[in-house]
Amino acid sequence: MRIKQILKIAVVLMFFVPVGYGTRVGADDPPFVLKWTYNSGCIVYHVSPLAVDVDNNGVMEVFVSGPLESGQSKIFCFYGNNGTVKWSITSPYGLTGHNPMLI
Template sequence: MRIKQILKIAVVLTFLIPVGYGNLVGADDPPFVLKWTSVAGCLVYDVSPLAVDVDNNGVMEVFVSGPLASGVSKIFCFYGNNGTVKWSITSPYGLTGHNPMLI
């Protein structure tokens, strides 16, 4: 069930491409539904966000990182239930394309 929750969180990033859509997960699974969108401004290319309930409050946090157009790199944490920014931080190191395990 937890995997289904993670997969169904959809985020729209810089290029407004929805992540986590489609209906080919399982025969009995409903189609994925876009929950919210956000434009963080990160140049994220073809990487996926990381979704996990880090503070154990029952709401998933969604993490996205990457360089901004200005050249500064940022890490964003979004509330998974509504897409508002929970926090963001400027990275002291340059960030490029990543996978969620690097965040």
């Protein structure tokens, strides 16, 4: 008797509750797309990007810092829309990519 009740509920749910990929939140959103790349020379596993619109022009700047093999560190500021370097600086101090940058 209990099994019949469960089956009835399952059948009702199958017909009245839409299920599928098209009903998930965000399912119709486009996937992430790689927009640009840049060879920074930094040790890759120590690089951590930060995206923010610093100058309020509607274009995100992407900040990246990371250590170089020389022991120095590099800080980059990229235009987020096309990946060109806005500015960069080499720091004599060792920065790790996952620490907040002091800019």
